[in-house]
Amino acid sequence: MTDVVTPSEHLPPPQNTWGEWIWKSFFGSVSNTLFTLAFGAFVVWVLSSVAGWMVLDAVWRVEDRDLCGHGAGACWAVIEDRWRLIFFGLYPYEEQWRSSIACLALALTIVLSCVPKFWSVRRLPVLWLAGFSVFVALMRGGFAELTLVTTEQWGGLSLTLFIFASVFLIGMPLAVVFALARRSSFPVIAKGMGVFIDVVRSLPLLAILFSAAVVIPILVPDWLQSSKLARVIVAFAVFFAAYQAEIIRAGLQSLSEGQEEAALSLGMPYWSVILDILMPQAFRNTLPSTINQAVITFKETSIVTVIGFFEIMASGRAVIGTDEWGAQFVEIYVFLGLVYFVFVFGLSRYGAWLEKRMRVGHG
Amino acid sequence: MAEAAIVAQGLQKHYGAYHALRDINLSIEAGETVVVCGPSGSGKSTLIRCMNGLEAFSEGQLNVLEYEVGDDLAQLSAIRKRVGMVFQHFNLFPHMTILENCVLPQVRSLGRGREEATEKARQQLARMKIDMHAEKFPDQISGGQKQRVALARSLCLDPEVMLFDEPTSALDPEMIAEVLDVMRDLAREDMTIVCVTHEMGFAKAVADRVVFMAEGQIIEVAPPETIFTAAKSQIARDFFSSVQS
Numbered sequence: 001m002t003d004v005v006t007p008s009e010h011l012p013p014p015q016n017t018w019g020e021w022i023w024k025s026f027f028g029s030v031s032n033t034l035f036t037l038a039f040g041a042f043v044v045w046v047l048s049s050v051a052g053w054m055v056l057d058a059v060w061r062v063e064d065r066d067l068c069g070h071g072a073g074a075c076w077a078v079i080e081d082r083w084r085l086i087f088f089g090l091y092p093y094e095e096q097w098r099s100s101i102a103c104l105a106l107a108l109t110i111v112l113s114c115v116p117k118f119w120s121v122r123r124l125p126v127l128w129l130a131g132f133s134v135f136v137a138l139m140r141g142g143f144a145e146l147t148l149v150t151t152e153q154w155g156g157l158s159l160t161l162f163i164f165a166s167v168f169l170i171g172m173p174l175a176v177v178f179a180l181a182r183r184s185s186f187p188v189i190a191k192g193m194g195v196f197i198d199v200v201r202s203l204p205l206l207a208i209l210f211s212a213a214v215v216i217p218i219l220v221p222d223w224l225q226s227s228k229l230a231r232v233i234v235a236f237a238v239f240f241a242a243y244q245a246e247i248i249r250a251g252l253q254s255l256s257e258g259q260e261e262a263a264l265s266l267g268m269p270y271w272s273v274i275l276d277i278l279m280p281q282a283f284r285n286t287l288p289s290t291i292n293q294a295v296i297t298f299k300e301t302s303i304v305t306v307i308g309f310f311e312i313m314a315s316g317r318a319v320i321g322t323d324e325w326g327a328q329f330v331e332i333y334v335f336l337g338l339v340y341f342v343f344v345f346g347l348s349r350y351g352a353w354l355e356k357r358m359r360v361g362h363g
Numbered sequence: 364m365a366e367a368a369i370v371a372q373g374l375q376k377h378y379g380a381y382h383a384l385r386d387i388n389l390s391i392e393a394g395e396t397v398v399v400c401g402p403s404g405s406g407k408s409t410l411i412r413c414m415n416g417l418e419a420f421s422e423g424q425l426n427v428l429e430y431e432v433g434d435d436l437a438q439l440s441a442i443r444k445r446v447g448m449v450f451q452h453f454n455l456f457p458h459m460t461i462l463e464n465c466v467l468p469q470v471r472s473l474g475r476g477r478e479e480a481t482e483k484a485r486q487q488l489a490r491m492k493i494d495m496h497a498e499k500f501p502d503q504i505s506g507g508q509k510q511r512v513a514l515a516r517s518l519c520l521d522p523e524v525m526l527f528d529e530p531t532s533a534l535d536p537e538m539i540a541e542v543l544d545v546m547r548d549l550a551r552e553d554m555t556i557v558c559v560t561h562e563m564g565f566a567k568a569v570a571d572r573v574v575f576m577a578e579g580q581i582i583e584v585a586p587p588e589t590i591f592t593a594a595k596s597q598i599a600r601d602f603f604s605s606v607q608s
């Protein structure tokens with residue numbers, strides 16, 4: 001028995017009436033026609049002014065920066081002048097090549113782990129270990145010719161990607177463990193986990209990260225101290241896991257009890273029943289929510305600014321903070337928005353593709 | 364006298380206040396085919412699910428092969444490796460191909476190598492006359508075919524006992540025969556079979572004994588020809604006359 005949630009489909013009107021349908025709904029009556037014309041004009045006006053501002057009238061080069069503001073469009077000169085600050089934050093100027101290679105390596109790791117070919121118990125860990133090692137080794141340095149750059153100096157897009165990838169990577173297995181504990185047959189564990197999840201979810205992320213960054217060092221003995229970044233990432237991962245655990249639990253609940261019973265009655269060990277039979281189906285059934293959670297997490301990474309990390313949003317704001325480029329805040333935010341858009345939109349499209357792929361043949 | 368494969372002694376089962384199994388005593392010999400029937404809610408599923416530990420009982424003793432069914436997880440998993448079960452709703456794994464449905468349990472339960480497991484799976488699928496669909500997913504085949512896959516999946520583990528819980532009652536009439544056919548072949552081998560079913564034709568053809576249950580109790584145990592025509596209790600006579608007409 002399968003209980004696959006299929007999205008309700010809105011059936012388009014029959015093919016042969018498409019043209020008719022469009023004509024009717026846009027120009028069917030005088031009021032429809034007026035509205036269509038007015039709205040069409042509005043759309044054209046918006047598009048042309050956006051294009052004008054962003055492209056046609058924009059100032060691109062730093063040499064032309066005197067033109068900025070005098071009736072011209074966007075002043076992209078600010079990006080040309082300060083892109084290094086935005087992408088690398090406070091990372092030492094001469095070492096920024098390391099940050100860009102590290103960033104590419106991590107992006108590549110993320111992209112590769114989205115490819116089904118790499119989804120095996122052996123390949124994924126190797127891939128991630130390699131990706132993260134390269135990233136940390138390059139970013140941190142401190143060996144061979146590479147000078148040491150501590151995590152406090154990491155910043156910009158590299159930091160954003162690193163936080164997102166680590167939170168996801170630590171948070172996902174944690175979420176699976178949470179979800180399993182939540183449905184444990186021992187009431188103490190199940191209830192305890194339920195309370196823990198609810199508590200974590202009721203606290204603001206900011207409070208949790210702040211505690212991890214500032215409060216824990218005061219409470220924990222010196223020999224247990226880790227870097228602030230590591231603490232913040234682990235705390236963020238726990239927060240992520242609390243939400244993701246509930247998604248996974250919903251996915252498990254959507255399966256028929258017969259799945260577990262069949263696997264058990266075939267003598268399969270508990271871990272295999274969970275990992276081979278229940279989890280793949282639970283993930284498949286909750287893919288849209290999981291992608292949603294990943295998108296939210298990506299955007300929430302910007303919150304680490306508050307505890308002194310210089311990720312891409314903070315770096316962008318630092319550019320505006322200078323007298324020199326203070327007037328170009330719109331350009332900076334639009335640019336940051338585009339950078340986020342590339343990643344988040346990519347993630348969403350990937351989710352849609354994955355959903356389609358998983359439905360093929362067994363929906 | 365063959366040795367007993369399954370022995371239940373004084374089995375009791377409560378769902379809260381509800382008394383689902385009342386003092387079940389039953390001994391099934393190795394190689395025997397036993398059909399369990401009775402009205403809905405009489406405890407047939409509960410009894411058969413106790414036999415591989417899917418359901419826990421409250422009192423009594425139940426021995427399956429040389430093991431004792433209880434809380435001991437190691438014993439339970441040993442039992443499940445040698446006792447197969449086929450369900451009313453097939454319970455194939457929808458995210459795997461038919462072939463993988465048959466291969467993975469062998470790998471995980473018996474530690475068989477993939478190559479050997481694949482060969483075994485193809486062999487059992489062929490025996491169930493379903494090997495041409497090996498690369499398909501469960502949603503792409505019919506109910507009768509699904510049930511034969513479920514049977515092949517169980518048989519891949521070389522079980523000594525097979526439990527069936529109404530294997531044909533979720534099937535369209537025209538598919539019932541194809542499943543009963545393969546079960547009949549199985550029953551003629553020296554496999555021990557416990558089957559909950561209302562298919563009286565099947566019971567007549569292959570059952571050594573029929574167990575009639577009502578309200579959580581075993582009312583009568585007798586060979587099919589006796590119990591169908593000359594049951595001792597009124598309730599059994601009423602039941603069999605209603606299902607046979």
Ligand SMILES: Nc1ncnc2c1ncn2[C@@H]1O[C@H](COP(=O)(O)OP(=O)(O)OP(=O)(O)O)[C@@H](O)[C@H]1O
Nearest residue numbers: 378379381383401402403404405406407408409410
């Ligand atoms: N999980 C449960 N909790 C409470 N009562 C249950 C539970 N499972 C079964 N029962 C009750 O136990 C009784 C026996 O159930 P069982 O499923 O064994 O009957 P059955 O003989 O298999 O019936 P059917 O022919 O309908 O499958 C029924 O009255 C049922 O309501």
Ligand SMILES: [Mg+2]
Nearest residue numbers: 407408409529
């Ligand atoms: Mg039943």
